[in-house]
Amino acid sequence: VTELAQRRFREFARGSLADGHMQAALDLSTARLRSHRLEAWHALPDAQGLRQRAHDARMRVIDDLDAHVAQFREALEARGGKTFFARTAEEASAYVVEVCREADAKLVAKSKSMVSEEIALNHALEAAGIRPVETDLGEYIMQLAGGHPAHIIAPAIEKTSEDISELLSAVEGEHVPPQLEPLAQAARRQLRQVFLDADVGVTGANFGVSETGSICLVTNEGNGRLVSALPRVHVALMGMERLVASLADLAVLLQLLARSATGQRLSSYTTLLTGPRRPGEQDGPEELHVVILDNGRSGLVGGRYREMLACIRCGACLNVCPVYRKAGGGAYGPVYSGPMGAVLLPLLVGLEQAPVHPHASSLCGSCTEACPVKIPLHELLLELRRDLVEQAVAPWPERAAFTLWSLAWSSPLGYRLSTALARLGQPLAGALGPGRTWARGRRLPRLGRRFRDR
Amino acid sequence: MRVQLFATCLGDLLFPDAVVDAEALLRAGGHEVEFPRAQVCCGQPAFNSGHRAAARRVARTFVKAFSPESPVVTPSGSCATMAAHYLPELVGCEPFDVWELSAFLDTHGGELPARNEGRRVAYHDSCHMLRELGIADAPRRLLERSGAELVPLPRPDLCCGFGGTFSVRQPEVSLAMADDKLGGAAGADALVTADPGCLMHLRGRSGRTTELPVVHLATALARGVA
Numbered sequence: 001v002t003e004l005a006q007r008r009f010r011e012f013a014r015g016s017l018a019d020g021h022m023q024a025a026l027d028l029s030t031a032r033l034r035s036h037r038l039e040a041w042h043a044l045p046d047a048q049g050l051r052q053r054a055h056d057a058r059m060r061v062i063d064d065l066d067a068h069v070a071q072f073r074e075a076l077e078a079r080g081g082k083t084f085f086a087r088t089a090e091e092a093s094a095y096v097v098e099v100c101r102e103a104d105a106k107l108v109a110k111s112k113s114m115v116s117e118e119i120a121l122n123h124a125l126e127a128a129g130i131r132p133v134e135t136d137l138g139e140y141i142m143q144l145a146g147g148h149p150a151h152i153i154a155p156a157i158e159k160t161s162e163d164i165s166e167l168l169s170a171v172e173g174e175h176v177p178p179q180l181e182p183l184a185q186a187a188r189r190q191l192r193q194v195f196l197d198a199d200v201g202v203t204g205a206n207f208g209v210s211e212t213g214s215i216c217l218v219t220n221e222g223n224g225r226l227v228s229a230l231p232r233v234h235v236a237l238m239g240m241e242r243l244v245a246s247l248a249d250l251a252v253l254l255q256l257l258a259r260s261a262t263g264q265r266l267s268s269y270t271t272l273l274t275g276p277r278r279p280g281e282q283d284g285p286e287e288l289h290v291v292i293l294d295n296g297r298s299g300l301v302g303g304r305y306r307e308m309l310a311c312i313r314c315g316a317c318l319n320v321c322p323v324y325r326k327a328g329g330g331a332y333g334p335v336y337s338g339p340m341g342a343v344l345l346p347l348l349v350g351l352e353q354a355p356v357h358p359h360a361s362s363l364c365g366s367c368t369e370a371c372p373v374k375i376p377l378h379e380l381l382l383e384l385r386r387d388l389v390e391q392a393v394a395p396w397p398e399r400a401a402f403t404l405w406s407l408a409w410s411s412p413l414g415y416r417l418s419t420a421l422a423r424l425g426q427p428l429a430g431a432l433g434p435g436r437t438w439a440r441g442r443r444l445p446r447l448g449r450r451f452r453d454r
Numbered sequence: 455m456r457v458q459l460f461a462t463c464l465g466d467l468l469f470p471d472a473v474v475d476a477e478a479l480l481r482a483g484g485h486e487v488e489f490p491r492a493q494v495c496c497g498q499p500a501f502n503s504g505h506r507a508a509a510r511r512v513a514r515t516f517v518k519a520f521s522p523e524s525p526v527v528t529p530s531g532s533c534a535t536m537a538a539h540y541l542p543e544l545v546g547c548e549p550f551d552v553w554e555l556s557a558f559l560d561t562h563g564g565e566l567p568a569r570n571e572g573r574r575v576a577y578h579d580s581c582h583m584l585r586e587l588g589i590a591d592a593p594r595r596l597l598e599r600s601g602a603e604l605v606p607l608p609r610p611d612l613c614c615g616f617g618g619t620f621s622v623r624q625p626e627v628s629l630a631m632a633d634d635k636l637g638g639a640a641g642a643d644a645l646v647t648a649d650p651g652c653l654m655h656l657r658g659r660s661g662r663t664t665e666l667p668v669v670h671l672a673t674a675l676a677r678g679v680a
Binding site for chain 2: 009010013014017031320322323326327358359360361362363364365366368369382384385386387388389390394398399402403405406407409410411412415419434437438440441442443444445446447448449450451452454
């Protein structure tokens with residue numbers, strides 16, 4: 001598995017590097033998102049103080065997660081909503097399929113949800129004969145392309161306007177020019193009927209509020225509102241860690257989420273939904289279901305990786321990551337990518353299944369610096385690398401090499417002898433192992449007379 | 455002031471000239487430089503790959519070789535980070551007074567010779583030095599004091615792609631990152647860095663591509679970039 005995962009990341013990265021269009025799109029978009037974020041941050045009077053408050057607000061919930069989940073469920077159920085706690089991805093998608101069946105649904109309109117990717121919901125719906133349509137523009141493009149989101153907030157980040165024109169023209173039956181406005185108009189036409197015809201709307205949830213049982217949706221296209229208000233049944237998918245204690249804490253996080261994601265002070269639409277439509281109200285669904293997903297998260301509470309649960313999925317770490325901007329989102333797998341994905345995936349699926357992720361980083365620390373809720377992402381990667389070694393997932397030749405090296409270098413004498421030996425073996429350095437890999441694109445450095453021997 | 459010079463393994467083995475230059479700069483600044491002969495390595499290569507037991511074994515040599523009584527100065531941003539931030543917890547010892555060379559010279563250095571008059575120089579921030587030690591201005595100030603005209607890199611925040619074993623685990627991405635860095639410095643006479651890891655990687659790549667000289671900061675200051 002280790003070798004396979006290693007090859008997969010590298011092969012995908014090679015493909016990304018060879019694709020000039022994709023490199024240009026990644027470079028442009030990540031740089032733009034980054035500079036917008038920095039502008040928005042610098043405009044804040046006390047950005048570091050706000051980060052700390054956001055971190056504290058998140059950790060208060062994480063450190064008492066079961067109680068918050070219980071409080072959220074109780075509050076929402078008191079407002080007439082239904083909740084379902086899914087221990088696994090399969091339980092979650094099976095529940096949504098069941099809700100759709102009971103609603104006799106043929107068409108499901110979806111707004112953006114990374115949890116829906118995590119539980120492979122579209123696949124489950126299609127298998128049950130139900131058609132899911134993504135209504136977030138980026139997600140819609142990726143669905144037409146038959147792919148997965150390449151970025152957690154900008155799913156189609158790797159696509160150029162020419163790529164998008166091709167995809168939308170195929171649906172339209174005529175050529176859509178590759179400019180922003182005609183492309184947006186075409187997507188709007190294509191999606192409008194979906195909102196009206198959908199039997200069930202599926203959304204994510206950027207936050208849930210424990211004290212009120214509300215869910216908060218943060219979108220820019222307004223599709224989240226249509227999907228949650230027009231269909232008869234609304235299903236919201238939420239990771240169990242996405243709770244905040246109070247509306248006051250929500251306000252702290254909302255100040256950071258849009259700024260960190262796109263550099264906006266607030267996104268175009270920030271929607272707070274508390275229960276389904278009540279008697280006398282004109283809008284809203286008859287039924288509201290909130291699916292609360294565990295899928296490995298509860299195992300992180302109280303442990304060395306608990307801070308990863310504070311993640312608010314803003315994508316700031318992706319936009320500054322020098323590895324992400326070269327390798328592309330798909331290298332990390334179909335769901336989460338960049339630094340947050342490199343930390344989260346091994347925690348959710350186990351290191352054996354994702355042994356390459358902790359090493360998909362040069363440990364440059366840009367992610368940690370960018371994170372609005374102060375998750376020490378690169379230090380968590382370092383912890384995961386430690387676990388790879390201590391759980392013997394790292395390949396044995398690597399472990400043997402480091403052990404031998406450390407034994408030799410545990411004394412000045414061993415150091416002098418081993419480096420003298422290495423100098424003798426220098427002509428072979430480019431012929432085998434890491435030296436060979438190094439020498440394929442770089443000159444090997446030369447071992448000469450040591451400084452200490454001068 | 456009496457200072458202890460930590461050559462680092464890469465400095466001792468691959469860039470001895472840079473260590474000689476670092477020593478000369480410290481002496482020229484009026485300092486008494488001691489080279490503790492028992493020094494080996496801070497353990498960073500193993501530590502950053504997750505091999506804690508191996509890292510601890512090697513890091514203990516640092517504790518034996520150096521004294522916490524006087525400053526330890528090293529011509530390496532990442533080794534300074536390891537020795538200052540991670541090593542004490544790893545081996546369970548009292549912290550050392552560790553200084554990255556340019557930060558030390560900027561605070562305690564003397565006159566610098568004008569070795570880079572008329573030279574256009576790009577400075578590459580090593581990640582650990584920039585983000586963990588927060589040292590960005592000192593090396594730039596020193597280069598300017600040596601007469602160099604600084605050419606800004608388009609994205610000074612971006613890593614050069616070395617990252618220890620990352621350079622051979624993900625060689626394609628690593629090389630692409632180096633190419634961006636070298637490309638950004640194309641208008642300069644030389645690219646200068648204060649980290650032997652970045653130096654080894656960038657100079658190795660440059661040798662196969664643009665031939666842009668990549669120079670250690672100590673050498674740039676003591677002898678000029680070209």
